């Protein structure tokens with residue numbers, strides 16, 4: 001892109017961030033997602049920092065103000081009532097002062113904090129914010145290993161597909177098929193009133209999403225009970241990689257502000273997780289796979305979740321080269337990338353949400369990982385894909401990797417934040 005294009009792109013991105021700004025938090029997009037989402041907000045802060053660093057820190061402070069006493073950070077904060085979204089606060093019934101959902105999302109927080117801190121123009125502000133947020137981030141990471149890895153395997157399980165951030169990925173088909181639907185009464189979805197149903201999950205999946213919510217609600221959202229009571233316990237390599245990267249970044253932040261104990265404990269968690277990680281590798285697939293903890297086996301589904309471990313620098317050089325090879329191979333089958341699932345899999349669907357479409361935030365995390373692993377070429381290609389898609393189709397929620405068509409919600413916050421980040425921090 002030329003210098004002038006970059007400036008225009010930045011201004012357009014800033015306009016979307018402003019449009020979706022609710023003062024202390026940002027909604028992912030009007031209509032479809034009218035509340036604050038966990039990993040959306042953290043990644044949004046990466047874009048906001050180029051406009052106003054104070055505002056970027058406030059975005060994540062607002063999220064962390066709603067952390068649960070046990071350390072969990074919810075995936076949605078229902079700041080204001082809004083009838084346009086289902087399931088709303090009455091379905092979750094988590095009994096929090098400000099209503100929240102009862103599940104979490106990928107913990108990109110500490111990674112984002114570190115980037116904000118390392119590249120801060122206002123050093124004093126950044127240091128004060130890191131000091132204030134560090135214990136909260138630490139409590140969240142500790143919570144993961146106690147509530148979601150009760151047997152101490154070194155890797156954490158998600159208990160709901162929505163926790164992965166990749167809601168209807170093909171990865172969940174098998175474990176989700178074991179989740180019953182009895183007792184899920186009639187309900188009215190709202191997502192399909194905002195977006196074409198062919199780009200959203202099917203009803204059979206939705207019934208099971210709701211069954212899980214009802215199950216956890218019946219256990220009063222007691223995280224000491226949820227894991228073992230759940231028929232859905234999946235170890236997602238992408239999710240675990242994000243946690244590991246964030247925990248390493250937490251250790252570095254802790255050191256930078258003189259919190260040696262926090263750094264040491266984070267490093268110990270990272271070491272345990274890294275040594276457990278190889279169990280998720282599949283030679284025949286040439287990438288990592290999800291592990292179904294209930295069935296006790298890897299799930300044969302080559303999704304982007306199994307490439308994301310590059311974000312934490314996981315794998316040997318040979319495995320890392322294989323992950324780069326996967327991305328290249330997928331890209332040869334699509335015009336715009338990176339797809340969220342292997343396009344040669346017969347289950348691949350180019351328009352249905354996380355079963356094929358391309359997402360800027362994933363491209364961003366992948367490019368960061370490949371660059372750090374010394375795979376600069378593929379990192380550059382992946383960054384270029386997001387900018388090419390933006391130039392063609394603007395700030396969509398996600399994109400068809402074959403046609404480049406914009407899909408899902410429009411004027412989407414995190415897509416705008418990623419474009420701001422790409423044009424302001426060229427590799």
Ligand code: GLC
Nearest residue numbers: 028033037039040165166167
């Ligand atoms: C969808 C996405 C999830 C995101 C949310 C808000 O549920 O799958 O990753 O956080 O929308 O944008």
